[in-house]
Amino acid sequence: MKRQGFTLIELLVVIAIIAILIGLLLPTVQKVREAASRLRCQNNLKQIGLAVHNFHDSYGRFPFGAGVCCTPTGPNWTVDIMPFAEQKNLADSLNLNTSTGLKNAVNATAVQRIVPLFICPTDPASANPVMPRYAAHNASPALALWYPASMGPTHMDDCPFCPAGSTPSDTNYCCQGWNFGTQAGGGYPAGSFAGIFGRTSVRTVRFTDVTDGLTGTFLVGETLPTDCTFMGVFSQNFPLSGTSIPLNTFESAVDSNWFRVCGFKSKHTGGANFAMGDGSVKFVATAIDYRVYNAAGTRAGGEVASVD
Secondary structure, eight states: OOOOOOOHHHHHHHHHHHHHHHHHHHHHHHHHHHHHHHHHHHHHHHHHHHHHHHHHHHHSSOOOSBOOTTSSSOOOHHHHHGGGTTOHHHHHTOOOOSTTGGGSGGGTTGGGOOOGGGOOTTSGGGGSOEEOOOTTTSOSSEEBOSOOEEOOSOOSSOOTTOTTOSSOOTTOTTOOGGGTTTOOOTTOOTTTTOOSOOBTTSOOOOGGGOTTOGGGSEEEOOOOTTTOTTOBTTOSSOOEEOTTSOTTOOOOOOGGGHHHHSSSOOSSTTEEEEEETTSOEEEEETTOOHHHHHHHHOSSSSOOOOOO
């Protein structure tokens, strides 16, 4: 008996059915992968929040957000929490007493060490996390930072979203200049427009200073270091972001316009993850009201902010 094979039409039908099934399954697979990456990202922030709390338990204060670029003024907050995040050996290997701080060549090997805790797996750029940094301020090349600390609704320089004007000064509540983290401006109490993290030259911040409540105050969020070349784990100058820049503001800008490109943002669909002051992690929608977003950035603004 002669064996009957597939006709060309039947073969084409089978191929078409397989293609349709792949087309139906692919979005599901992508959603599952994104959900897994988002969960890993949230876990990173959870561990960072826990490390910050353990630092506070040991020293009675939050770590300082940033030092002064290229000087021996000590580490930034990421280096401070490393001993509390199973990275004590890396922290101990850094020479913080050089004339140019972390940027010094003696730290060149250490600053390229890959620490998954500071990397968001959802961003495709995370496949190559050691990136060229803006050499005038950071070590280059060095490990990039996906999780900047929050300095609240203020900025260091050039503040295009500040209703009080974009000229930095101690009396400009949302554009405080390089002493960000302490000045209030406009007759408001100190800290009213500052986040939990400030510069080493400003006042120490403790749990008791977060009078808006730890649950509703941003501690650490997300950003995309490929957009912001200042953003590095070992940057003394700028391992922070501010809520004065609307969430998920994506702009193509040169380094001199870092104020626009270094805000909180992510590759997650619809928003970004944040570790809150109490150590919890919340997903904040891109469509969040700008006033609520800024209120969640302040530590003592007198607002009751809910980002749920």
